[in-house]
Amino acid sequence: MPPSSMIERPDVQVEGIARRFGGTAVFEDVWFNVGKGEFVCLVGHSGCGKTTILNILAGLDAPDDGSIIVSGKEITGPSLDRAVIFQSHALMPWMTAAQNVGFALSCRNPHWNRRMCEDAAREALGRVGLSHAADRKPAQLSGGMKQRVGIARALAIQPRILLMDEPFSALDALTRGALQEEVSRLVTDSGQTGFMITHDVDEAILLADRILLMSNGPGARIAEVVVNTLPRPRTRASLHHMPGYHALRDHVLDFLITRSREFVATNPPAGWSARAVPESRPVA
């Protein structure tokens, strides 16, 4: 696993971004990095601007202050290098599963012909276990299968960075567990950089190398960074037996329950600075 302090330049550098709606800052002075191949989860309560941060990273929204640098270049809009897995799967209902993935592929590879896109789309669907449903429309798929198609679409274009906005929050627990492990495997195998928004603590512990904890909005900040020291591979079934799991989980939960409320940016805890948020490594 790549350590958080990397010698090479981080893949994503978020430099002091803020977003205001009607004069109130949802969040401001947000700084963090995501290293190459690292998987970072952003955890916080509703209303702290998590989704807005993800949209800014995706290039779908622009910050009012600050900037985001990806691979050394400031971003100005969306890019095929940063794929998004949407919370609502966002499949086109008039296309079959294969056509949805094929559309993404034809955008990535404009000179591929229909046949090549179709074949590659079926292969991508096979990787998420959906070969049998390639010709079905989204209306004929279950919630978990739709989200699988969304994942296949995002992975098919081989982005360097994968952005995920609570991709599993609308699914039942069983499907969610299976998909989390699949995403973990697919992202680690391809060495992609992952950034996921979630409010499921176990999901963050299962997937993340580092967990960013956001204080409550308005005026939200990254209050703490937790380094996940649990070794990989992690599985949903064995996660809670790993030494250090409970300490990590308690630390994050305590933050969500009390510390996220108590954090005041004008009077931060000792040692906190927006540019260098202290990292903690909870151990039992």
Place this chain on the structure above:
Amino acid sequence: MQQQVPFWRAAALSLLILAVFLGGWEAAIRAATTASGPPVDPEYAALMGQAAAQGGQTAMPAPSDIAKRLFELLRDPFYVRGPNDQGIGVQIAYSLLRVGAGFLLAAAIAIPLGFLIGMSPLLNAALNPFIQVLRPVSPLAWMPLALYSIKDSSISAVFVIFICSIWPMLLNTAFGVASVRREWMNVGRTLEAGPWRTATHIILPAAAPTIVTGMRISIGIAWLVIVAAEMLVGGTGIGYWVWNQWNNLSIADIVIAILMIGLVGLALDRLLGLLARAVAWAE
């Protein structure tokens, strides 16, 4: 939600209603013809023609007369014996041609323009006053202006069809395009799909059901308006034919024309219904 009824039961009831209606009509006409009026002088009758010879009796035909006349008309619907005597099929074909030309011309302008209006809030706001003022105008009010500027009555009828069918398509296209789900547009943006790909692969299919609904409303209005327009411009077409039969006091032909106009209108609506089914999508 209404309960589903078996097809045959609905069909049986429909046929029964039709039979009672036609039977009552037939009986009423029979009763009127047997009660004969005062005798007519044969010389007067020869001079004044059939209506007088009937002794001032009703010109309203019985359903059996209409059926006979319908059979006559449909035996040779496409005959042409000079400009004033052409088969009913020829007349309907003329009307369909005008409706088709005006409708397709309107679609060719309304759908691209609706696309632009739907995409651009500025254009929407700028063009809205014009659309709101022009839309409620009866299409026939354009007829004199069209006759004056185009100077061809047949093309003027096409223009009237064009102007009446443009509004539903324009407004529905603009609405459909403007209400394409933001998440689908975001997918297109993150995939760096260019404007052309976004328009053809995301906006058009997403808005297609709304656009086709507009087309369906338009063709319905166009078919309503063509009859009135042809009554005005004359020459050919089912509307002209109806007016001609009124001048001949041939009520049977008028009833047949009403039936034909209804059936053709139904067929046009079904045609667009098929298109609507082809572009429909379910979530």
